[in-house]
Amino acid sequence: MDPKPSARVRSRTGRALLGAIALTALLAGCTATGTPSPSEVPHATTPSPTASDAPPASDELVAADADRPLEAIDAYALCRAQTYAFYPGDFALLEYAPFDEASVLLRGDGLWFVYIEVDDGNRPADLVESGASNCIVGGTIGEPKWELFGVVTRGEDVVDDYDAPLPSA
Incomplete structure (x- = not known):
């Protein structure tokens, strides 16, 4: 068995790490009491993306690119x-x-x-x-x-x- 993780596992691990970093950054903006001041509350100006809006996974991009003639x-x-x-x-x-x-x-x-x-x-x-x-x-x-x-x-x-x-x- 190959000891290296697959690209898909590395991709999931990378997304989990990015999510943890984003959560840490969000929590860092909270005040000591745990209640943010009104100026610290983020206001969404655009709807959050859905799964269909997400960019294709890198392995999907590679598969789509495989049929492209050489440049x-x-x-x-x-x-x-x-x-x-x-x-x-x-x-x-x-x-x-x-x-x-x-x-x-x-x-x-x-x-x-x-x-x-x-x-x-x-x-x-x-x-x-x-x-x-x-x-x-x-x-x-x-x-x-x-x-x-x-x-x-x-x-x-x-x-x-x-x-x-x-x-x-």
């Missing part, structure tokens, strides 16, 4: 996550180019081409700035469609060929 930022994040294992050593010594400095291009076939330069502090000094993560991915958040992922030697030719036909199987 550029999603392709970038997926490529980083898919390729980090190609850089052996201490993960803390990897420095990925930020999204706005990476090449994330929509190909003619609707797939995303991703090229992220990576400074790999695990490598000898002359090779720290030699690698890049490279991916071609499409699909949805819940079901990415991987056509290519890996690490390449940095070079403009990789980006120049972003829309080249995919290798046949």
Whole structure:
């Protein structure tokens, strides 16, 4: 059995903690006699929310988002996550180019081409700035469609060929 609590248990625990904090804050405004002065009595100006007005739970948001087609930022994040294992050593010594400095291009076939330069502090000094993560991915958040992922030697030719036909199987 997994010793970690599920996301739902953590969510309920978090809501209970927030409720306790809110109750403590409310009680802190009471006078010593327990009767608040008229200026301390809160006046509701809007009706309290009902269960149907509550925002969806985070697990419902994730489920709804799973069918959403990938956007550029999603392709970038997926490529980083898919390729980090190609850089052996201490993960803390990897420095990925930020999204706005990476090449994330929509190909003619609707797939995303991703090229992220990576400074790999695990490598000898002359090779720290030699690698890049490279991916071609499409699909949805819940079901990415991987056509290519890996690490390449940095070079403009990789980006120049972003829309080249995919290798046949």
